[in-house]
Amino acid sequence: MVDKNIRSEVPSTEMLSRVSFSTRAPSFNKSLPLSSASDESVNQDNTNNEAQQVADKQALTIANKMLAEDYYSQHLGIDIVEAKAGYSVCKMLVQRFHSNGHGSCHGGAIFSLADTTFAHICNAHNQIAVGHICTIAYWQPANIGDELYAYAYESGVHGRSGSYRIEITCGKNGDLVAEFQGFSRSLKGQNHF
Secondary structure (H helix, E strand, C coil), X not given: CCCCCCCCCCCCHHHHHCCCCCCCXXXXXXXXXCCCCCHHHHHHHHHHHHHHHHHXXXXXXXXXXXXXXXXXXXXXXXXXXXXXXXXXXXXXXXXXXXXXXXXXXXXXXXXXXXXHHHXXXXXXXXXXXXXXXXXXXXXXXXXXXXXXXXXXEEEEEECCEXXXXXXXXXXXXXXXXXXXXXXXXXXXXXXXX
16 A cells, blocks of 8 residues: 655755766765755764764774785785775785786786775775675786776665775876776674774
8 A cells, every 4th residue: 555645756956966976086075055054064064074084994994904814915915005984995016926928917916906905995884794796897908017006986885785896097096907896795793893
């Protein structure tokens, strides 16, 4: 039976104009309300900023803890550049032992850089999460001496499932080398702390 008291509203043009989409790091800054800012909204923004800082500190702590216990990523030379709730960056200098039979960086090494960055971002919420499905598309080769950066963005978390996009570039914000899409599943009732 349909409840006639429930209204279905289509978003207005004004509401849609306040929505922003980004292809880079998500912005955690709240947009100002259309009316003038009151003391209550300023206090709410301060509370949100403090909560974000705590979440970002926790994300970095978890990423550092994970990398300290990840001997494979250490062997590859993967380093954390930045780890926040909803955003993570790792880097790796391509060395001779990363090369494939063509003399360029092995796709498995690129995948591992993306996967390590994926692990950091999907565990940032203090729930132990594992990869469920991962895909990668390679766009151009990386060579010995190139420094690769993996930029991870949280697309969404729904219950115990999460979706993440990782872009691997040659150099900081350089040319796109590969794109990785990862889906995670958090383990029920298991936390890092």
